[in-house]
Amino acid sequence: SSSSSSSQLPPAVRVLETCRVAPSRDGLPPIGEEGASLPLTFFDVRWVRSHPMERLFFYRWHDADTPRLLHSVLPRLTRALSLTLRHYYPLAGRLRAVPPGSDAFEIYCTDSDSVPLTLAESDGDFLRLAGDQPRGLHELRPLVPQILGAADGGADSPQPLMALQVTVFPGAGVCVGVSIHHSACDGSVFTRFVKAWAAACCSPPEEDVAWVPPPDGELPVVDRTLVSDPKGLYTIFRDGIKSLATDSLSFPKYDGPDPVLSTFLLRRAHIEELRRRVPSPPPPLGTRYSSFVLAVAHVWVCLLRAEQQGTTTPGAAAGDDAAHLFFAVDFRARLRPPLPAAYLGNCLGSCFVDAPRGELVGKGGVGRAAEAIAGSVARLGEGDVLWDAEEWTGKVKERLPGRPLTIAGSPRFRVYDADFGWGRPAKVEVLGIERTGAIALADSREEEGGIEVGFARPEPVMTRFASLFAAGLQDNN
Incomplete structure (x- = not known):
């Protein structure tokens, strides 16, 4: 008799490699020793203690195999990620309180920022995991990258904001897992980032310098001064959480x-x-x-x-x-x-x-x-x-x-x-x-x-x- 989906043993997911990918700085001046900071707005501070946003993107790829992923796909993914982070650089930064222990939060960016990208292999049933029928959460969790310490926005140590994982299912497909701290952005930015990374993967290398993210080449707008707070909502939301x-x-x-x-x-x-x-x-x-x-x-x-x-x-x-x-x-x-x-x-x-x-x-x-x-x-x-x-x-x-x-x-x-x-x-x-x-x-x-x-x-x-x-x-x- 078949066991229910919630009682099946989770498929084995084996980590092959973890690399760190830095935003491309080609042609850009260095941020400098002091770093750069983006203060959280009242829209952001509501999410400081929230769990990360987590999505899994499953792709059928019948020729998927681990050597090909490591030797041809990984360089393409990392190059595209570096290009995309050039424009989405705050996601490579860290959340911190200034001064430490206070409730004044900011995203702090430096020239040494990078994002962890994990490559993994699964022996799970790709078609079932990527299906609609009931699946146990314990089967999908190993495909989600973990942001270390992301749920504790009040900690004194700066918190990373993003983690990525690509898991190959040999002969079946690949899963791209994305986790982003909600204080950094909302779901609209999350999906814009993923689509920009995906589009960069498909662009020829000679277009690197000219490449800008879709849609319509619209670059992310990072200016936090566009959000005014005449009602003092930052304090209200901070106290509320x-x-x-x-x-x-x-x-x-x-x-x-x-x-x-x-x-x-x-x-x-x-x-x-x-x-x-x-x-x-x-x-x-x-x-x-x-x-x-x-x-x-x-x-x-x-x-x-x-x-x-x-x-x-x-x-x-x-x-x-x-x-x-x-x-x-x-x-x-x-x-x-x-x-x-x-x-x-x-x-x-x-x-x-x-x-x-x-x-x-x-x-x-x-x-x-x-x-x-x-x-x-x-x-x-x-x-x-x-x-x-x-x-x-x-x-x-x-x-x-x-x-x-x-x-x-x-x-x-x-x-x-x-x-x-x-x-x-x-x-x-x-x-x-x-x-x-x-x-x-x-x-x-x-x-x-x-x-x-x-x-x-x-x-x-x-x-x-x-x-x-x-x-x-x-x-x-």
Whole structure:
């Protein structure tokens, strides 16, 4: 009999080599003995104590073998990485407090900065690990590079910000693992960096000097003075993360069996079917719901129903409490004046959605969820989008005991456009969501306009969700 995915032994991953890659400084003046510092903004300091952002990019490569990876692919990867870090040099720097022990954080860059790149080999089943079906987190974790000390932003010693790992599956494929400290940048920059590195891998060596990152040759903008802080949000957010840590508040852990990671695909036709069946939004919210709103509404309701079916908690089934959802919104274009799309840092606002649990798990729940999500997005408005920013940390603290659902990633990142020369990824996976219970959203690898949804839950919940997810696309739920 086959064992469940959560109980299988993890495949062996053997480290072959670790090298350090420095940003190319060709034609650039040295930074100098004093180094250069980028102060964290209020957008950045919120993430100082967060776990790193972690993504795995799986590529099919039937000719993959370890000698070829070491002798021909590794030089191409390191050359391209050095070129890319020339423009993304803060990611090779370190996070530190100035003075040590204080709460004034900065990214410190020197001429000796470099990023660790690990080469590894796995005997795992590539097609299964890069699949959609439930997989144990212990199977995927060895493919993720570790940033030493990244979770402890308060330490006196400077913290590295990035680690990279390339793992070959002989005769099957390769996995590129990327970990970046969230205080350095947000998901938009993360994916821009990976796509720039991938594009540099595909550029001829003679173009090294002229090469600039895509899209459209748009260089990262590092100027932190573009972010003004008239409301003193840096101090508010810094104190907020300290109070969260003091109160030991974090996302509730799931009891019972270890979570498994699964992916579900919402095709464009599925989204149109949801749009057809869900009542039109009330007039202030426009004429139609976005694909994002419909996808999140469907997943949120299915998850609530799946978790409710397995609960024995009094009151939970009655739906007499509120369900909470919150997610980050890119504020670059929403600020006045706006920030450049290529701004290298964090620029995320918070959007909070609350709705009665009973209404969401009942008939017509997806329509109720869509209205609540669209209403919260509409309240963000334009112009002074920071109108309630002082309250963000307090709102998080209030909602954490109620197991809020959060969202990682975005279909707008187009992660499947990252091509290192092996073609489009067979699969892109977000890790770390098992710690928070978040759902990870991405563009579809199969069709324009589709959305992939990944998340981790104990296998019984995942089985119930899969049934509800499919049923909800077939009849009016």
